[in-house]
Amino acid sequence: MYEFQIPKNFNPYEFQELVKVFFSKDQFQLVETREKISGQTRDSVKQQLYHQLTRLTGYFPPWGILTGVRPVKLAGELVRLLGKEEACSILRNYYYVSPEKVSLLLETIQQQQEILKIESEDVALYLGIPFCPTRCLYCSFPAYQVKEEEIQKYLYALKKEIQYVACALKNNGKKVETIYIGGGTPTILKEDQLKELLRLIQEQLHHETPQEFTLEAGRPDTITKEKLKIMKDFGVDRISINPQTMKAETLKRIGRNHTVEEVERAFEVSQTMGFLINADVIAGLPEESTEDFMDTLRQVKKLDPHNITVHTLSVKRGSHLIEEDAEYHYKQRTTVENMLEKGAEYLKTKGYSPYYLYRQKQMVGALENVGYSLPGCKGWYNIRIMEERQTVVALGAGGISKAYYPKEDRLERIPNVSNYEIYINRIDEMIDRKKKDLFMEGES
Numbered sequence: 001m002y003e004f005q006i007p008k009n010f011n012p013y014e015f016q017e018l019v020k021v022f023f024s025k026d027q028f029q030l031v032e033t034r035e036k037i038s039g040q041t042r043d044s045v046k047q048q049l050y051h052q053l054t055r056l057t058g059y060f061p062p063w064g065i066l067t068g069v070r071p072v073k074l075a076g077e078l079v080r081l082l083g084k085e086e087a088c089s090i091l092r093n094y095y096y097v098s099p100e101k102v103s104l105l106l107e108t109i110q111q112q113q114e115i116l117k118i119e120s121e122d123v124a125l126y127l128g129i130p131f132c133p134t135r136c137l138y139c140s141f142p143a144y145q146v147k148e149e150e151i152q153k154y155l156y157a158l159k160k161e162i163q164y165v166a167c168a169l170k171n172n173g174k175k176v177e178t179i180y181i182g183g184g185t186p187t188i189l190k191e192d193q194l195k196e197l198l199r200l201i202q203e204q205l206h207h208e209t210p211q212e213f214t215l216e217a218g219r220p221d222t223i224t225k226e227k228l229k230i231m232k233d234f235g236v237d238r239i240s241i242n243p244q245t246m247k248a249e250t251l252k253r254i255g256r257n258h259t260v261e262e263v264e265r266a267f268e269v270s271q272t273m274g275f276l277i278n279a280d281v282i283a284g285l286p287e288e289s290t291e292d293f294m295d296t297l298r299q300v301k302k303l304d305p306h307n308i309t310v311h312t313l314s315v316k317r318g319s320h321l322i323e324e325d326a327e328y329h330y331k332q333r334t335t336v337e338n339m340l341e342k343g344a345e346y347l348k349t350k351g352y353s354p355y356y357l358y359r360q361k362q363m364v365g366a367l368e369n370v371g372y373s374l375p376g377c378k379g380w381y382n383i384r385i386m387e388e389r390q391t392v393v394a395l396g397a398g399g400i401s402k403a404y405y406p407k408e409d410r411l412e413r414i415p416n417v418s419n420y421e422i423y424i425n426r427i428d429e430m431i432d433r434k435k436k437d438l439f440m441e442g443e444s
Helices: 012-020 042-057 071-082 084-093 099-116 148-171 191-205 225-233 248-254 260-271 290-302 320-324 333-349 380-387 420-425 427-438
Strands: 002-006 028-032 123-129 176-183 212-218 238-241 276-283 307-312 353-358 369-373 392-395 400-405 410-415
Touching: 002 012, 002 042, 012 028, 012 042, 071 084, 071 099, 071 353, 071 380, 084 099, 099 353, 099 369, 099 380, 123 148, 123 380, 148 191, 148 392, 148 420, 148 427, 176 191, 176 380, 191 225, 212 225, 212 380, 225 260, 238 260, 260 276, 276 290, 276 333, 290 307, 290 333, 307 333, 333 369, 353 380, 400 427, 410 427, 420 427
Parallel strands: 002 028, 123 176, 123 392, 176 212, 212 238, 238 276, 276 307
Antiparallel strands: 307 369, 353 369, 392 400, 400 410
């Protein structure tokens, strides 16, 4: 058991995520020193910890001491304030970010500029459908397997929240720039349910055509030609079809009930209707090698998606995988680093560029997720939410609205409950939260 002493003027919890990059939680403890140490900053303590940890383990994490931040946003601010050369120096010598990740950050920043230079006071709208046909081995999201009547109850509550938000946006003179329907798996809805939901959104929330309207089709086995036609009729222009892997054995192992052939058929029918298509793949799935991952990328590329999002597997509390192997993050990190490196090289040769990037807790190797795009196909919603300079109105179970205050360059979170049953039972409270904290109704 390793013990790391943290100056009394800091909360040891703030440094836990950095140490967890190197050690599992049962291998270390953080304790306060008895005295405060003057002249120390949070970053200087992290730097000292980093040097101790690298000496103990011989491991140099690619993201250095960066934890709990959006690295593209940080790097972008450094570039705007100090210029590219000085920003690179700070990222390398202050935050200890590897040269490869610094290059990735700079390229991502460059790709975002054509959208970020268009300033907007419009809001982003997110709607969550927290149901899936099955639960994946690695999943920790609200994604329930329920009977049809439960989904219908949920949609009734969601309708009530949609109607309130539509009225509040109109009263506040706010327009909707982008709409994103996520999950779960929104295409688990039956055709009549999907049609009713999209009609309500069209009638209530976008009297003018939004810049972008995305729906996560997600599971190929839930996609039908009829559902795609409904989506197209009501203005959806971007969808995600998420194979995660194109290896049949892995699909079974992780609890995906679809086949590789169903992925291919879903792409074929979607492309005939003119959707912009994203495909999600995951690096670090159980028992997959680097060659397995690269084979997935090659097969997905043959389907010609406009975007490919490469996720690093995140093994969170509540997933079946962490119950099976609590040390999975550490065992797979070298393999996943190799997957991401080779994958980035391959996608670059095929004309894809990184346009958004984010990190999550419990990711294998504390690595990253990267969205790659063909020219002219970048997702506005993805870029805006990572930049964190836009109000996001989130509806449904698990949705977290974010009120943006430009004068202070500050976001305030207004969460809905994540459990769908509690959401249904407390829908009036969810609406009241938005009234008070997002739309400021009743304030003088």
